[in-house]
Amino acid sequence: xxxxxxxxxxxxxxxxxxxxxxxxxxxxxxxxxxxxxxxxxxxxxxxxxxxxxxxxxxxxxxxxxxxxxxxxxxxxxxxxxxxxxxxxxxxxxxxxxxxxxxxxxxxxxxxxxxxxxxxxxxxxxxxxxxxxxxxxxxxxxxxxxxxxxxxxxxxxxxxxxxxxxxxxxxxxxxxxxxxxxxxxxxxxxxxxxxxxxxxxxxxxxxxxxxxxxxxxxxxxxxxxxxxxxxxxxxxxxxxxxxxxxxxxxxxxxxxxxxxxxxxxxxxxxxxxx
Amino acid sequence: xxxxxxxxxxxxxxxxxxxxxxxxxxxxxxxxxxxxxxxxxxxxxxxxxxxxxxxxxxxxxxxxxxxxxxxxxxxxxxxxxxxxxxxxxxxxxxxxxxxxxxxxxxxxxxxxxxxxxxxxxxxxxxxxxxxxxxxxxxxxxxxxxxxxxxxxxxxxxxxxxxxxxxxxxxxxxxxxxxxxxxxxxxxxxxxxxxxxxxxxxxxxxxxxxxxxxxxxxxxxxxxxxxxxxxxxxxxxxxxxxxxxxxxxxxxxxxxxxxxxxxxxxxxxxxxxxxxxxxxxxxxxxxxxxxxxxxxxxxxxxxxxxxxxxxxxxxxxxxxxxxxxxxxxxxxxxxxxxxxxxxxxxxxxxxxxxxxxxxxxxxxxxxxxxxxxxxxxxxxxxxxxxxxxxxxxxxxxxxxxxxxxxxxxxxxxxxxxxxxxxxxxxxxxxxxxxxxxxxxxxxxxxxxxxxxxxxxxxxxxx
Ligand SMILES: Cc1cc2nc3c(=O)[nH]c(=O)nc-3n(C[C@H](O)[C@H](O)[C@H](O)COP(=O)(O)OP(=O)(O)OC[C@H]3O[C@@H](n4cnc5c(N)ncnc54)[C@H](O)[C@@H]3O)c2cc1C
Ligand SMILES: Cc1cc2nc3c(=O)[nH]c(=O)nc-3n(C[C@H](O)[C@H](O)[C@H](O)COP(=O)(O)OP(=O)(O)OC[C@H]3O[C@@H](n4cnc5c(N)ncnc54)[C@H](O)[C@@H]3O)c2cc1C
Ligand code: SF4
Ligand code: SF4
Ligand code: FES
Numbered sequence: 001x002x003x004x005x006x007x008x009x010x011x012x013x014x015x016x017x018x019x020x021x022x023x024x025x026x027x028x029x030x031x032x033x034x035x036x037x038x039x040x041x042x043x044x045x046x047x048x049x050x051x052x053x054x055x056x057x058x059x060x061x062x063x064x065x066x067x068x069x070x071x072x073x074x075x076x077x078x079x080x081x082x083x084x085x086x087x088x089x090x091x092x093x094x095x096x097x098x099x100x101x102x103x104x105x106x107x108x109x110x111x112x113x114x115x116x117x118x119x120x121x122x123x124x125x126x127x128x129x130x131x132x133x134x135x136x137x138x139x140x141x142x143x144x145x146x147x148x149x150x151x152x153x154x155x156x157x158x159x160x161x162x163x164x165x166x167x168x169x170x171x172x173x174x175x176x177x178x179x180x181x182x183x184x185x186x187x188x189x190x191x192x193x194x195x196x197x198x199x200x201x202x203x204x205x206x207x208x209x210x211x212x213x214x215x216x217x218x219x220x221x222x223x224x225x226x227x228x229x230x231x232x233x234x235x236x237x238x239x240x241x242x243x244x245x246x247x248x249x250x251x252x253x254x255x256x257x258x259x260x261x262x263x264x265x266x267x268x269x270x271x272x273x
Numbered sequence: 274x275x276x277x278x279x280x281x282x283x284x285x286x287x288x289x290x291x292x293x294x295x296x297x298x299x300x301x302x303x304x305x306x307x308x309x310x311x312x313x314x315x316x317x318x319x320x321x322x323x324x325x326x327x328x329x330x331x332x333x334x335x336x337x338x339x340x341x342x343x344x345x346x347x348x349x350x351x352x353x354x355x356x357x358x359x360x361x362x363x364x365x366x367x368x369x370x371x372x373x374x375x376x377x378x379x380x381x382x383x384x385x386x387x388x389x390x391x392x393x394x395x396x397x398x399x400x401x402x403x404x405x406x407x408x409x410x411x412x413x414x415x416x417x418x419x420x421x422x423x424x425x426x427x428x429x430x431x432x433x434x435x436x437x438x439x440x441x442x443x444x445x446x447x448x449x450x451x452x453x454x455x456x457x458x459x460x461x462x463x464x465x466x467x468x469x470x471x472x473x474x475x476x477x478x479x480x481x482x483x484x485x486x487x488x489x490x491x492x493x494x495x496x497x498x499x500x501x502x503x504x505x506x507x508x509x510x511x512x513x514x515x516x517x518x519x520x521x522x523x524x525x526x527x528x529x530x531x532x533x534x535x536x537x538x539x540x541x542x543x544x545x546x547x548x549x550x551x552x553x554x555x556x557x558x559x560x561x562x563x564x565x566x567x568x569x570x571x572x573x574x575x576x577x578x579x580x581x582x583x584x585x586x587x588x589x590x591x592x593x594x595x596x597x598x599x600x601x602x603x604x605x606x607x608x609x610x611x612x613x614x615x616x617x618x619x620x621x622x623x624x625x626x627x628x629x630x631x632x633x634x635x636x637x638x639x640x641x642x643x644x645x646x647x648x649x650x651x652x653x654x655x656x657x658x659x660x661x662x663x664x665x666x667x668x669x670x671x672x673x674x675x676x677x678x679x680x681x682x683x684x685x686x687x688x689x690x691x692x693x694x695x696x697x698x699x700x701x702x703x704x705x706x707x708x709x710x711x712x713x714x715x716x717x718x719x720x721x722x723x724x725x726x727x728x729x730x731x732x733x734x
Binding site: 023024027037041042043044068069083084085086087088089215216217218219220221222223225227232237250251254255257258259 | 443444445453481482483484487488489508509510512518519520521524525527528531532536537543544545546547549620621622668669670
């Protein structure tokens with residue numbers, strides 16, 4: 001069992017949990033994720049490691065409540081425990097000195113971006129961060145990421161904070177002004193697609209972190225397969241980060257809708273109880 | 274008195290009923306039938322059947338006790354060599370193992386050794402397993418990676434030799450394929466769990482959620498333990514590599530079976546993991562895994578379940594019993610057909626599969642006649658779900674993270690007969706060493722490795 005040692009409500013449906021998992025904490029690197037299961041009847045779901053503390057033996061996860069499992073997770077509190085918590089999984093981010101890097105985070109994708117921003121900064125990069133959300137209340141880790149960035153921008157769909165519009169508008173302005181050596185984008189699939197299409201025009205290396213539906217996370221089921229440059233890769237062992245210019249985003253969107261109908265049913269059940 | 278030429282039948286659920294549930298298909302022998310079947314054994318002096326048993330069970334020995342009605346003694350004989358008899362008694366391909374060597378085959382069917390083993394294991398479980406005697410501790414520590422049949426057997430045997438054994442398992446349940454692959458109706462999960470409990474009662478500790486190579490490295494295990502056994506199996510699914518394989522509706526057998534078996538999707542929404550099946554399901558491949566997929570689909574409510582295979586029935590790798598069970602349940606075999614592409618609708622949802630008819634040509638390396646496509650024979654079939662069950666390759670996670678471990682060209686860890694790898698302290702066995710094989714071969718490998726590890730530790734100061 002993996003006890004919850006801290007909890008923060010970041011916005012109405014975005015929560016942060018700190019979990020005691022010493023083995024995972026010891027090895028976790030930016031870009032990696034865990035797979036958890038709440039209880040014996042639960043589904044296995046992947047969440048990115050937003051932070052880790054090897055001394056304390058804790059791992060932080062930040063999640064958006066979208067369905068049965070994430071909603072149930074959001075109800076748990078300090079003192080509760082998770083049945084399973086396996087990781088760190090996937091390959092770590094390619095953290096090295098690139099020069100000027102732009103880190104783009106959208107929605108709950110901001111959470112996994114945070115450890116990468118910190119690590120890129122530590123390597124001596126000039127880090128420009130752009131965070132995007134529907135509205136200002138949904139922005140995560142704003143001050144934390146701001147503090148680790150050399151330049152910092154915000155974009156909201158409704159203009160409640162920063163630029164009114166998409167992160168890609170801000171990215172375009174930055175590309176117009178700066179020599180950009182690398183772009184790291186994590187967020188909704190559509191955001192990563194738009195960012196990648198933009199940077200492709202300028203031949204800027206772009207990394208994205210993909211979030212297909214997973215089961216085991218060890219390369220056994222192939223459920224997480226994504227199409228990269230026409231080749232099939234397993235996001236849990238070959239990723240989750242890939243060259244943004246080579247990803248078939250439409251296929252990923254489609255595969256992530258595979259169980260939409262069924263999940264509705266599970267939520268209804270949970271609501272009825 | 275002349276010997277009965279055929280095995281006693283094992284009563285089973287009628288096909289029309291069993292396709293509506295996930296309960297085990299055969300009921301097992303009654304005491305009376307078991308004794309009758311045991312009496313068919315000739316008690317051959319040279320024990321030819323034993324040559325076919327990778328875990329070295331004294332077959333005539335235990336059968337003799339059954340014939341005398343002493344089931345407890347029979348259990349002791351089996352347990353002296355095999356810690357997992359309820360599992361091997363169900364899924365061991367005994368027709369090509371022990372029963373393949375049985376003298377009675379000269380006049381008819383062999384003794385039903387597998388069925389008798391199953392009978393004894395079930396008898397023992399229902400009565401309550403005897404706690405084994407604790408051996409004197411050697412003070413040596415061994416890490417076992419993976420809790421499939423190879424890992425469990427190796428761990429159990431080492432514990433019985435007095436070593437302290439810790440198993441590291443990536444998933445949340447023990448058993449490997451026994452748990453996530455082989456369906457409930459062939460191997461009930463409660464039985465796997467009960468066998469694992471026995472292994473634990475021998476003193477073996479099992480840690481879940483530990484992905485070796487990620488959560489902890491083999492190097493770290495080598496520093497902490499006196500020896501390491503790797504039994505990580507062949508978990509990597511093979512693909513057809515045809516267009517449309519990433520459409521919504523195409524699953525690997527592993528994903529499909531894991532959702533249904535380990536995550537219990539067949540009890541969705543009581544359990545949270547879903548699976549989508551639709552009306553028409555096509556399974557590609559003709560091994561045990563394919564039969565399991567096709568039969569599971571029927572139980573999930575598919576109206577039609579097809580098996581598409583490139584060759585003919587004679588070449589099907591599945592056990593005859595599984596093919597027979599599938600056919601009884603209404604699985605339709607489309608032989609000499611090879612898929613060429615999957616076709617989806619505008620939303621990317623699988624709608625059809627296109628395939629070519631084949632004919633048999635010259636024999637290939639394996640001696641089987643090679644299927645060759647008949648030009649212009651394209652046909653399409655409307656389908657909802659495609660299950661790809663054309664084999665698995667060794668799990669690459671550990672080989673990738675252990676540079677000095679010698680790896681074969683199929684990604685398998687290279688070992689000698691006893692499981693010794695190219696690194697002194699590391700042993701390996703089961704599917705990770707041989708490529709996808711069988712439960713009993715994995716158990717045999719675990720057993721030999723345990724003996725080799727014991728010898729290695731005794732040599733060490
Ligand atoms: C490597 C990886 C890292 C991730 N990191 C985070 C993270 O840090 N924070 C976070 O909030 N989420 C993250 N996700 C997504 C998260 O796993 C899903 O939101 C979660 O599995 C949904 O489970 P549920 O039972 O709550 O929702 P469900 O009831 O299963 O689904 C609700 C809706 O979400 C869709 N959905 C299901 N699974 C996914 C998925 N994997 N990605 C996108 N949509 C999905 C469903 O189709 C449905 O429309 C990550 C996913 C991956 C693969
Ligand atoms: C659907 C299906 C049906 C089958 N039917 C039969 C049958 O009827 N009869 C028969 O004899 N054989 C059958 N087989 C084959 C048989 O199951 C396998 O040959 C056998 O299970 C191999 O055993 P193993 O111990 O080598 O590996 P596995 O059973 O694959 O177990 C490996 C274990 O290692 C774990 N693992 C992997 N990587 C790591 C890691 N890095 N760290 C920690 N743990 C790890 C896995 O999670 C798993 O639990 C079937 C296989 C399948 C898939
Ligand atoms: S384990 Fe398999 S080979 Fe050995 S006696 Fe049992 S059925 Fe026969
Ligand atoms: S070969 Fe057959 S008949 Fe002879 S001892 Fe073995 S099981 Fe009995
Ligand atoms: S989640 Fe199963 S292979 Fe990646």
